[in-house]
Amino acid sequence: MTAIPLSRPSVDDEIKRAVEAVLDSRRYILGPECKAFEAELARYVGVEHAVLTSSGTAALWLALRALGVKAGDEILVPAHTAFPTVEAVCSVEATPVFVDVDAWYTADPTDMAAKITPRTVGVLPVHLYGQPCDLAGVGDLAVRYGLWLVEDCCQAHGAAWDGRRVGSFGRAAAFSFYPSKNLTVMGDGGVLVTSDDEIGARARRLRDHGRLNKDVHAEIGFNLRFNEIQAAVGRVLLRRLDRMNDRRRELAARYADRLAGLPLVLPSERPHARHVYHLYVVRTPRRAELATFLEARGIQTGIHYPVPGHRQPAVEHLAAESLPETERVVDEVLTLPISAGHTGAEIDEVARAVREFFGG
Numbered sequence: 001m002t003a004i005p006l007s008r009p010s011v012d013d014e015i016k017r018a019v020e021a022v023l024d025s026r027r028y029i030l031g032p033e034c035k036a037f038e039a040e041l042a043r044y045v046g047v048e049h050a051v052l053t054s055s056g057t058a059a060l061w062l063a064l065r066a067l068g069v070k071a072g073d074e075i076l077v078p079a080h081t082a083f084p085t086v087e088a089v090c091s092v093e094a095t096p097v098f099v100d101v102d103a104w105y106t107a108d109p110t111d112m113a114a115k116i117t118p119r120t121v122g123v124l125p126v127h128l129y130g131q132p133c134d135l136a137g138v139g140d141l142a143v144r145y146g147l148w149l150v151e152d153c154c155q156a157h158g159a160a161w162d163g164r165r166v167g168s169f170g171r172a173a174a175f176s177f178y179p180s181k182n183l184t185v186m187g188d189g190g191v192l193v194t195s196d197d198e199i200g201a202r203a204r205r206l207r208d209h210g211r212l213n214k215d216v217h218a219e220i221g222f223n224l225r226f227n228e229i230q231a232a233v234g235r236v237l238l239r240r241l242d243r244m245n246d247r248r249r250e251l252a253a254r255y256a257d258r259l260a261g262l263p264l265v266l267p268s269e270r271p272h273a274r275h276v277y278h279l280y281v282v283r284t285p286r287r288a289e290l291a292t293f294l295e296a297r298g299i300q301t302g303i304h305y306p307v308p309g310h311r312q313p314a315v316e317h318l319a320a321e322s323l324p325e326t327e328r329v330v331d332e333v334l335t336l337p338i339s340a341g342h343t344g345a346e347i348d349e350v351a352r353a354v355r356e357f358f359g360g
């Protein structure tokens with residue numbers, strides 16, 4: 001029985017050669033590969049500065065620290081996200097204020113507006129599953145209330161809004177290079193991007209012990225540096241990112257065609273948005289049964305995410321209120337396999353199995 005994994009990162013000779021060249025160079029941390037990758041990332045996103053760091057979570061933490069977030073500040077975050085979005089807020093001692101989702105699974109600007117208090121300092125929307133959040137609505141709201149906007153782009157490398165790439169809309173943005181993400185470095189990694197000179201400089205300092213130079217430390221940072229081997233891998237894959245995203249979009253269109261007409265909510269691209277299908281997420285009240293049925297056929301599925309932020313044991317004391325849309329979708333979402341490494345035949349096989357499940 002063929003096994004179809006949720007995602008399949010590619011490894012090839014060009015990547016292996018890039019890694020070997022770094023091994024031979026004997027420069028391993030924050031060297032020329034990192035410098036070049038930062039310049040290429042900044043150009044790709046359309047911003048002035050890129051600061052490589054050890055993970056997407058670290059990039060979010062750097063953004064919040066560089067913005068001067070302090071204890072007691074409130075930050076609006078969607079409850080329907082990967083936990084690190086929430087964790088970064090808590091780790092700078094700010095308070096996450098949970099927001100419900102709109103019809104595209106991203107933060108609802110109307111609910112955001114309703115949750116603003118005198119302590120609110122910023123909004124941290126997530127471009128979930130590879131689809132930009134309502135950047136017009138969220139952007140307007142940030143301007144109207146004088147809040148900063150930080151984009152969590154960890155699932156949306158290369159996604160765009162009105163033709164402009166995500167990561168260039170906020171005061172800062174964070175990307176992750178975790179192996180399943182649209183752009184990876186074959187390990188952990190992340191990057192903060194910004195066009196704000198001060199935020200860029202401060203993030204750069206914070207990722208390396210708050211140091212001004214070899215011996216002098218201006219503030220308490222941490223070791224969140226990046227390494228040369230992974231920068232070299234990232235540079236190869238960044239050159240392929242648009243092609244890999246096009247491939248994901250082709251496979252998503254193939255699913256949409258093969259799954260049409262079933263009692264299943266399929267993902268849709270919102271107006272103004274270019275979706276890059278980090279995940280292909282469908283919705284059905286029969287999720288558990290469908291997942292079991294597919295598993296028996298060697299098809300891996302996932303749930304992103306079964307426990308929303310406001311119901312996580314670590315933070316649920318912060319949020320008594322219910323979020324009806326979020327609570328409904330977390331019980332119904334199911335992720336089907338997709339990545340640039342999947343074949344059309346594999347997508348067809350998954351779709352056939354889903355049709356069979358529904359008796360179609």
Ligand SMILES: *Cc1c(COP(=O)(O)O)cnc(C)c1O
Pocket residue numbers: 055056057058081082084085126152154155175176177178188189190
């Ligand atoms: C992956 C992810 C993160 C965290 O990135 P890491 O590199 O795993 O630390 C944060 N937010 C979202 C939405 C993610 O998907």
